[in-house]
Amino acid sequence: MxxxxxxxxxxxxxxxxxxxxxxxxxxxxxxxxxxxxxxxxxxxxxxxxxxxxxxxxxxxxxxxxxxxxxxxxxxxxxxxxxxxxxxxxxxxxxxxxxxxxxxxxxxxxxxxxxxxxxxxxxxxxxxxxxxxxxxxxxxxxxxxxxxxxxxxRLVPGVLGGERSNLEDSFEDGLLEYPHYTRPRVFRDQEVPGILLSGDHEKIRVWRRTESLRRTLERRPDLLRRAKLSEEDKRILERLEQESAKSETGS
Ligand SMILES: C[S@@+](CC[C@H](N)C(=O)[O-])C[C@H]1O[C@@H](n2cnc3c(N)ncnc32)[C@H](O)[C@@H]1O
Incomplete structure (x- = not known):
């Protein structure tokens, strides 16, 4: 280019x-x-x-x-x-x-x-x-x-093997999930245990849930246009119920 x-x-x-x-x-x-x-x-x-x-x-x-x-x-x-x-x-x-x-x-x-x-x-x-x-x-x-x-950075080859841009915020219409690196505990803040579990499927679901949670909390406007799978819709429903419960204090 x-x-x-x-x-x-x-x-x-x-x-x-x-x-x-x-x-x-x-x-x-x-x-x-x-x-x-x-x-x-x-x-x-x-x-x-x-x-x-x-x-x-x-x-x-x-x-x-x-x-x-x-x-x-x-x-x-x-x-x-x-x-x-x-x-x-x-x-x-x-x-x-x-x-x-x-x-x-x-x-x-x-x-x-x-x-x-x-x-x-x-x-x-x-x-x-x-x-x-x-x-x-x-x-x-x-x-x-x-x-x-x-x-x-979207031109093929520019990011090289370093990382893919496909999980970045906005790529699938959502904000990206949070990232952590070493140390495991930093100033009393621990890395979520699931990320240390080695269970790839659980990690995938955790990341997708956090991505949906962030988007719901910070940019709900994006959700109206995002392509959501059936799994995404179920997760969102649960997140919305959780947030309604915490608002009513029940
Ligand atoms: C001081 S600005 C001129 C603003 C212009 N008088 C107006 O009110 O629309 C000078 C130059 O900065 C650039 N610029 C300023 N804000 C920008 C923005 N939000 N996005 C893109 N370019 C911007 C433009 O190239 C513009 O010609």
């Missing part, structure tokens, strides 16, 4: 691209991430990339010209290239969207700054607008890192 990231601040990405899973995926050639400095496509001796807004008001707006030229410099993969604008006004980025994007061979991410980008970039050359949450960042770079990280 190839990702081209258009930004005014390419240096912000340095350690993010070198470390850990993403760094290894890049070294192995599974992911190719290129940083395109929008400033290099600005004209004039001062390489100006922003200007005052038409109509007045505070702040500066990123000019369309340098972004169009930066986009035109990127070689496209026919039918596979998707141009994404990071913006708080976009569609909410989530795990299904990460899967959708991981199937593309080429993504171009555009990072805004200041008050945002001249609207003609959005109307003229953007295929998708993504927001990483209902808050406003100073720039699109952190959002681009979030999207790049979540998407590339």
């Amino acid at each position: 190839r990702l081209d990231i258009l930004t005014l601040f390419p240096d912000l990405f340095a350690s993010f691209l070198e470390e850990s899973i993403l760094g290894r995926a890049i070294k192995k050639g599974l992911v190719d991430i290129r940083l395109i400095s929008i400033r290099e496509f600005a004209k004039g001796p001062h390489k100006v990339t922003d200007d005052r807004p038409f109509g007045g008001g505070d702040g500066m707006v990123m000019k369309a010209g340098p972004i169009y030229r930066a986009l035109e410099s990127v070689e496209r993969e026919r039918d596979q290239t998707l141009v994404i604008l990071l913006t708080p006004q976009g569609r909410g980025f989530d795990q299904p969207t990460a899967w959708e994007l991981s199937k593309r061979e080429h993504l171009i991410l555009i990072c805004g700054r200041y008050e945002g980008i001249d609207e003609r970039v959005r109307t003229g050359c953007v295929d998708m607008e993504l927001s990483i949450g209902d808050y406003v960042l100073s720039g699109g770079e952190l959002a681009a890192m979030v999207v790049a990280d979540a998407v590339t």
Whole structure:
């Protein structure tokens, strides 16, 4: 997979691209991430990339010209290239969207700054607008890192033998069960005995129950969309009864 990231601040990405899973995926050639400095496509001796807004008001707006030229410099993969604008006004980025994007061979991410980008970039050359949450960042770079990280870890081979992503939260519409590692007792808190039992079937049922319990307690909205087996439904019924009992104190 190839990702081209258009930004005014390419240096912000340095350690993010070198470390850990993403760094290894890049070294192995599974992911190719290129940083395109929008400033290099600005004209004039001062390489100006922003200007005052038409109509007045505070702040500066990123000019369309340098972004169009930066986009035109990127070689496209026919039918596979998707141009994404990071913006708080976009569609909410989530795990299904990460899967959708991981199937593309080429993504171009555009990072805004200041008050945002001249609207003609959005109307003229953007295929998708993504927001990483209902808050406003100073720039699109952190959002681009979030999207790049979540998407590339789904590319086949990136997680390697290290672990599977299929049990992660949101993969089957549920939150994941809790994890424990050594020591067995830490500051008077013990690991649940079942995890030390060696009984794989009991451990599977315990993990599924905890996954359903967490989702019920923290994100009941997810349960409405999750694909639940008959076993899941029975477990949920029991969890709901337990919680009703504890609420009435009986
Ligand atoms: C200060 S913000 C501009 C916000 C814009 N004035 C608005 O109210 O919609 C600057 C840039 O940060 C990025 N950004 C800010 N919040 C974001 C979010 N929640 N998701 C994705 N990108 C975001 C966008 O690229 C945006 O152009």
